[in-house]
Amino acid sequence: GQQVMQIPQYQHVQEGEDFTTYCNSSTTLSNIQWYKQRPGGHPVFLIQLVKSGEVKKQKRLTFQFGEAKKNSSLHITATQTTDVGTYFCAGPRRGETSGSRLTFGEGTQLTVNP
């Protein structure tokens, strides 16, 4: 079954509002990756988190990995129309710590009203 669950499925915000998407797993993840897919485009890697409690920032994007390594979040401050797209988290299969088999969350589709 699905390893990582992602919420919400859809999010509509006004430009300038903040946005957060959450990724949850029932088991401990060795690491988690985040991808962004623009409308009509393909998924593009954003970041990978490995350490418990890790927080990483990319300009207005803040990524967190939970202390128990079972959840992660992506927070965008003051959204812009360029942030529109679907954000995916991706984690390894149960028990795997390396290799290539990632399971993608269902994605959160973000729309930003100008």
Next chain:
Amino acid sequence: DTAVSQTPKYLVTQMGNDKSIKCEQNLGHDTMYWYKQDSKKFLKIMFSYNNKELIINETVPNRFSPKSPDKAHLNLHINSLELGDSAVYFCASSHYRTSGGFDTQYFGPGTRLTVL
């Protein structure tokens, strides 16, 4: 230069036909993938090849047959196309890590398949 390329970008065909999608990567990666993305954006892995060997084969109908002639290429052949096969198919590539986590996956532009 395009890192991961796919052809064709669009494919419209009739039910029952057989079609192929080609993928090439010039990143020097040893692992390649096929993903299917449905209308709800759900991204599901179908196959993965490492050094031309099949390492992941999810529950996919036998009508789908991947072929990897070399590490840089992974093609997908679909027999007897059905309406439910309509989706966007993404090829991706990465390095395979034997330890220390997972490498970044690089996706191709996608092939939008429409079965009429």
